[in-house]
Amino acid sequence: MTVTRRHIQIALGLLWLLDGALQLQPYMFTSGFAHQIIEPAAAGQPAVVAAPVHWAAHQINAAPVLMNIGFALGQLLLGAGLLWARTARWALAASIGWALAVWLLGEGLGGLAGGHTLMLTGAPGAVLLYALAAVLAWPERVPRQGRPGHRRRSDLPPSTWAAPAWAVLWTGGALLQLLPGNGAVPAIASAADDAPGPLASLDRALASVLTGHATATTVALAVVMAAVGLGALAPRPWRTTAAWTGTLLALAFWTLGQGAGLLTSGQSTDPNTGPLLVLLAVAVLSARSHPGARTAPRETARAPEPGPDDVGAPPVREPST
DSSP states (O other), X not given: OOOOHHHHHHHHHHHHHHHHHHHTSGGGGSTHIIIIIIGGGGXXXXXXXXXXXXXXXXXXXXXXXXXXXXXXXXXXXXXXXXXXXXXXXXXXXXXXXXXXXXXHHTTGGGGGGGTOOOGGGTTTOHHHHHHHHHHHTSOEEEEOTTSSSEEEEXXXXXXXXXXXXXXXXXXXXXXXXXXXXXXXXXXXXXXXXXXXXXXXXXXXXXXXXXXXXXXXXXXXXXXXXXXXXXXXXXXXXXXXXXXXXXXXXXXXXXXXXXXXXXXTSSOOSSOOHHHHHHHHHHHHHHSOSSXXXXXXXXXXXXXXXXOSSOTTOOOOOOOOO
C-alpha cells in the first residue's frame, strides 16, 4: 500500500485524540500538572526560555480545572478535525500553531537551549515532531486539468522535504549526543527511575552492562544516528536502510530512554517521540526522491472533478480503453 499525506493526517489525528484522552486523567486537573509537569521544563534553561514556561505554569495553577478542560477539548478537536477529510487542512494548520505553542510554553523548546537533552530521552520534544509531521502531510497544490486555478490534494505522497527534515533531526541528535555530560549510559540509568517496572529493570540491567564502555557506547550511537540522518539524503536503497534503522532506534529509544511514554503513570501528556519518529520514517520511505520533484496528477477531461476542497479525495484514474 502506498502511504499518502492523507494517511499521515489520520495517524496524526489518532495521536492527538490520544493526547486529549491523556489530558483527561485526574492528575491533570490538579495543581500538580503545573508544578510537576510544566515547571520542570524550565530547569537548566536560559531565562528567555524559562520565563514563558514559568508564566504558563502560573496560569495553569490559577485555574487548573478550567485550563485543563480547554487543553483536553482542544486536542480532541484537533484529532477529530484531522480524521474528517473536509476539515483536515484547517486542523493541520491549527495543530501546527498549537504544537509550537506547547513546545515553547510546556516543553521549554524540548530542552535544546540548555544543551543537556538527548533524542534517547525525548529531544527535540514530541510536539515539535507533531508540527513537522503536519507540514509533511499538508495537501499539495496542483493545477486543475483543463481548468484555471489550482486545488489541494492529499492523495499524493508525503512532502519531498521529509528526507531533509529527517537528516536535520538525526544529525542534530548525533551532535547532542556528543556534548559534554550527555552520555547515553547515564541517561538510560536515569530513565529507570520513572519507567514502568519491567522497563525499569531492563534499563538498569543494560546500564550495568554498558557502564565500563560508556564513552564507546555514546560515540558509537552518535555515529549510527548521523548515518541514519545522512543516509536519507542518499539514493533509494540507502534511504530505505536509513529509515528502517531509524525506526528500530526510535523504538529502542522509546523503550529504554522514554519508558514507553510513561503512558501508565497517570501523568503522561503524550506518547513521547518514539511513535512520532516511526511516523516520520514512514513519510521518508513514501516521499518522492528530492525536493522540487513533482508527480503530475493523472486526470482527463472525462474524469469527474473532485469536491471543492479535495482534501483526502481518492486519486483520479484514467478510464481504461
